[in-house]
Amino acid sequence: MTRKLTRRHVLAASVATGAGAFATPVRGAPPEAQKITPALIEAAKKEGKFSWYTSVDLALSEKVANAFEAKYPGVKVKVERSGAERNYQRIGQEYQNKIYNCDVVNSSDAAHLIVWKRASMLAPFVPEEVAQYFPAAHRDPDGMFASWRITLCPVAYNTKLVKVEEAPKSYADLVDPKWMGKIVKAHPGYSGTIMTATQQLSRDLGWAWFEKLAKLKVMQVQSATEPPKKLAQGERAVMADGGEYIVEELKTRGEPVEIVYPTEGTPLITGPSGIMARAPNPNASRLFHAWSMTREAQQLNIDVGALRSAHALAKDRPDMKKFSDIKTLREEPDVVADQADALKAQYLKIFKV
Missing domain, CATH: 3.40.190.10 (Periplasmic binding protein-like II)
Incomplete structure (x- = not known):
């Protein structure tokens, strides 16, 4: 019978299995911002695929995947859509059993990314447009994740x-x-x-x-x-x-x-994304993560998916209430993590x- 994992269990198990060559420093210097280059595209095409664990609605996740595949033919997205808490449990159980299927992860619970970062389960990677256009509140200071979506x-x-x-x-x-x-x-x-x-x-x-x-x-x-x-x-x-x-x-x-x-x-609700430290397809993961944070992809989230964005150049959908006009409650992912x-x-x- 599979034991239900609490966040403490996930953290303890992942530290035990995730440390070593793939361990990432916490509060170290963030990596330099990375552009999407021809070399990265070619490396991603050689891998040919990657798995994206996400909790965004299936219809939208498939539209995002289709847009990426149209932009970069030869790199296939395997969408693994489930509730954020279910994905969190799944990744924890996979890491306990030394199964590393997830390449890129997106969660509607920002606390998940904090726990994975503490457990050295994320790889540092800063897309160029995250560095240029995302407020500090929507990007990890160590380059482990950034807000792919806001809702x-x-x-x-x-x-x-x-x-x-x-x-x-x-x-x-x-x-x-x-x-x-x-x-x-x-x-x-x-x-x-x-x-x-x-x-x-x-x-x-x-x-x-x-x-x-x-x-x-x-x-x-x-x-x-x-x-x-x-x-x-x-x-x-x-x-x-x-x-x-x-x-x-x-x-x-x-x-x-x-x-x-x-x-x-x-x-x-912020929905950060990051690349897993043990991603089996690291180049395809970097290409998707970088593309997903571009103005083009962020505007797709807004126009097609009715999401909100932290990207400074993204525009509100005209049929939706302006994001800046809505009174919101304060998000505390560190508190949720604990x-x-x-x-x-x-x-x-x-x-x-």
Whole structure:
């Protein structure tokens, strides 16, 4: 039977198996920024493939993979999409067993990258455009990772089931008894987005708010991609959390969903990416990682995927609310890295799911 790994287990196991020739210094000098060169492209083509572990919605991850393969023919992307927490467990178990399948990793829980960095599981590599256009808050000082995507975790409602004047405007409104049996939300034990949002909301609203929410017979699903879809299908009237980009894509398709950015602030979720120190295809990994941080690729995330970007030259999608106009909650990935197991335990105690 496979033992469920906590973050402490993952860290301990990965240090034991990941040290040695591939160990990377922490707080050392960051590597020089790297351009995409003909030599890198040719080296990547010789490898011919790489595996990308990501928690972004499958439809978007496949669009990103297709765009990369069109840009660089001869280098195939194997998309391994699952919830951030599931990917985290998988990588930990693979490293325990000295299986090194993952080349590039993206997570909706920034704390994962912090834990992997502490365990010397990431390789330093700074794409040129990260150095040029990403704020310091969105790039690791040692060059281990950078924010490939940013999203928000708002509230939303079905416009056929809820009138605009009756829709919740705040988290306080959301725990009104009138929403009994009408709310859907995702789970921090599966989703990195929800783990991050849970930490921010428990810090700012307190666990008492979650206790009130739990009394409303909430439908619990796994991924942050699921509540918007349940909303669109009319299975529930309101979502307590979920990926902003999924709601926006559903709206684009004409589904009856509308976003609410709560007055208290909306959880901010960065989704960093990095290259694994034991990546079996290091050159293909570097090429993809560098390309994924370019203005071209970041604008693709925005235009096609309704994501947000840290790239200074990327532009907001005109049909979405300006990122700078949204009040967001403060993200604390270091806290999540240290407290994730306790956060999940408290959530389980309250929701019993």
